[in-house]
Amino acid sequence: TILLLHPDTTIHLLVLMISFSTMILYKQYLLLITIYRIHLHFITTLMILGLSLHLTKLIFFLQNTKSST
Structure with missing residues (x-):
């Protein structure tokens, strides 16, 4: 169905899809970084x-040994 549309619209849709997926990936990356930082902080x-x-x-x-002598 996408191919039947005008070429410009298909390109636009592709760009939208790509940008959307990259945005999701970026958000996941940020979440991972945040979790990692919290984890690191917790461990330290x-x-x-x-x-x-x-x-x-x-x-x-040491205090006990000092007092005993």
Whole structure:
């Protein structure tokens, strides 16, 4: 049916379809980037929390050994 129309309209439709698909792809890309950033932030936060917990445990352990002697 598209081929039966005027050539200009078919080109216009093709351009519209291409632009629409690229827009969707771009939005998906942005979403992926956002998710990745949040994920990265979450991982770094967890790592920092784990490290601080480890350090506090170590400090408490050292304090306990100091007080026992």
